[in-house]
Amino acid sequence: MSSPSFLQGNSLAARDAKSQIHPYTNLSVHEKEGPLIIESGKGIHVFDEDGKEYIEGLAGLWCTSFGFGEEELINAAIKQMRKLPYYHAFASKSTEPSIRLAEKLLEIAPADFSKVFFVNSGSEANDTVIKLVWYYNNALGRPKKKKIISRQKAYHGVTVAAASLTGLPPLHNDFDLPIQNILHTSCPHYYRFGKDGESEEEFASRMADDLENLILKEGPDTVAAFIAEPVMGAGGVIIPPVTYFEKIQKILKKYDILMIADEVICGFGRTGQMWGSQTYGIKPDILSCAKALSSAYLPIAAVMVSEDIFRGMVKQSEKHGAFAHGYTYSGHPVPAAVAMRTMELMEERNIIAHVQDMSPHFLKRFNALADHPLVGEVRACGLIGAVELVADKKTKRSFDPKFKAGHKAYIAMQEAGVISRAVAGDNMALCPPLIITEAEIDEMFDRFTKGLDVAADMAKKEDWFTG
Template sequence: MAIPAPEFFKQFDQEKLVAADKAHYMHGYHVFDEHREQGSLNISAGDGAYIYDTEGKRYLDAVGGMWCTNVGLGRTEMAEVIADQVRRLAYSNPFSDMANVVAIELCEKLASLAPGDLNHVFLTTGGSTAVDTAYRLVQFYQNSRGKPAKKHVISRFSAYHGSTYLTMSIGNKAADRAPEFDFLSDKIHHISCPNYYRAPAGMSEAEFLDFLVNEFEDKILTIGADNVAAFFAEPIMGSGGVIIPPEGYHRRMWEVCKRYDLLYVSDEVVTSFGRLGKFFATEEVFGVQPDIITTAKGLTSGYLPLGACIFSERIWAVISEPGKGRCFTHGFTYSGHPVCCATALKNIEIIEQENLLAHVEDVGRYMEQRLATLSDLPLVGNVRCKRLMACVEFVADKQSKTLFPEALNIGEKIHLRAQQKGLLVRPIVHLNVMSPPLIITHAQVDEIVEILRECILETAEELRRNGQW
């Protein structure tokens, strides 16, 4: 890792960059009016847990890029393995009867890390395409086993499973459901978000858990068990607000899946590769053996795009049955890209050699404790943190849990103050979400908490002064 020299930043023509960004670059989740007026925070360099804008200002990136810069930015060994693989083999056809060496090695490694008999891997280009692949695999499996009616899937409200047409439809975050977009509804169903903070008043956590499980079972029976193919679930709901379900939730939902012959699809695009202190969290943290795991993000620590759909021997035995002449007519030009696969293998090697999983257990528990100290502040309704996934939810009234008007954009207000102080958190309407790199230190956790505390108090004072609270 190398901190950029001051001279590095002198190359940028700020005015030209801002103008070109506004004129030509349509961002993901582009907020048109806001971007037209304010432009973007333009990033030029990164080092470990920090990133730098084009003027040289440094920010502690508590968002970890997009839940993904796990081993930190600017690592020489990552750059070297990428360059070496480009020189050796920059691309290879991934379809049908061709394979490349590093893709084979990566699939073997992923099978060794995945729980139980999840020994088969379909490589994709990212998280959305991994979940899209899982959905198509579910269809292929049910048709192959002679159950063509068993195609409905169940997900949760506030879930996020990707941004393709299909995966955005499987997810169901209110903030993602722009009225100008269409969404698939045929054969896709949603049940309650397992957020105990928003459970009905007076309901105990055990009662809430019973309600969630019963609702799931009722939904299956209403649709008809012979028609329901799979349940899609993030172990912890990431973009939906770091929703940590009640103790035992996933195990009981999995038991319902087994009872009615549903596949359990665990979307570990965020939670895998160390974010919860394990390579995969579904079995080790939540006690569930899934049929399919989807992963991306931390798989390469964001150095290059790559995802994977990892699935069981049971599924493989059905779809690959000898003599059937089947072909899984699904794939992407950049599936199993050799440079991306080499990057993933080096990334996993770093996690193992630097014992980052144990580090996450330590620093993650520290982050849980330190963030909890924000709970007594004005505006803070709920603090949710599990290792290196965290969220602070802001409310207008702590007793009733009443939210501020969406137009006030309270999460953005606090985020912008933090940005001025050199800290990046992710604002999602009423929330500030965090997912720092796995290499984060205790001192950096303290920095996050101290800056957030200042920003929350300053924002509360501003709202009082303006008569908005």
């Protein structure tokens, strides 16, 4: 971070603090301390303006699956920029890259989807999903069947509707959210919410019962859809309990409720399969994806829908004269070309097999942290995981928020040369580029552990354990 007097000069840090608003940032602290400026990247590493090297342990924001400086993706962008730098998809216009990418997504999809709609981000994808669910039920003559159930601690984006789906209070506080017709059911985090003596499968049954009770309370004729991440990312990397999605989907089918899979983080190999839906037996009617779709090299996201839903959209477009939804950059040919090359590279380099090969060592290094004095739970799948920091291992008591344990651990890890992230409080997440090697996994965890050790020393000196 910059020095306290950084604003006195004309450095990049000073210019940043004077000109930009940063997302998910304490704006008051940022004014005083300024940013960490990342200047370049190569492979799993990034370098700041002073030349210091970091392992990017969160793949940016859960997204840069091929790491930094992948020439194949850079060249795909350059080639398409020279051929056709932009065109839109309005009024029956199209481009070859968007057509090829849509075909590819339908080919590799985890369910029998009919069509693809392109947007620019995961938030826009989930905003679109909400509109499509409402549009579809209007087409079926079900004007009351509009409520969408998400989960506490879920993360589905930050736009008005997508942030309403998100089940994290900071995204609602003083933004006047959530909007109407968005509900939240229980968070399926067994470590935090399982009862004494309750097995993981019994807990999953209780979570399913909670969902069914909410549906019955609201009225099944008013509930249109249920949305879930296969693994809950920003909510703390929460792995679903055994039999959870099997039981949830039985209830959805019972009450004619759509299953929406938010694959924004889990899609494209993160869990060890192409889709998190495949890892956890989810059969979605709608799927949203983004992030690793283009290895985050350019903004692009997509929504895939079943044939039934598409037929409803066709009916409404006939009624109104057009499907009146879309974005200037929907199906932009340059991001689409980069995304298509990303999908090709996944096959050419057998990335899924590589993730499966690396996953056991990744999990071994995560599990080794279970005995660390700050760690209450370790949870991981594929190449995504987190440790939850606690003040008391036996009682699972969390640290008092005033100590900012997660944030201090994050800073300590950054100083040790690994960029992680504190999510949903004191959960320290890792989600490295999928190209990471076993030796790089070891180096990443060595630095991560060094940061944890520094945080543990701070905890003793500052008496974080007082409760």
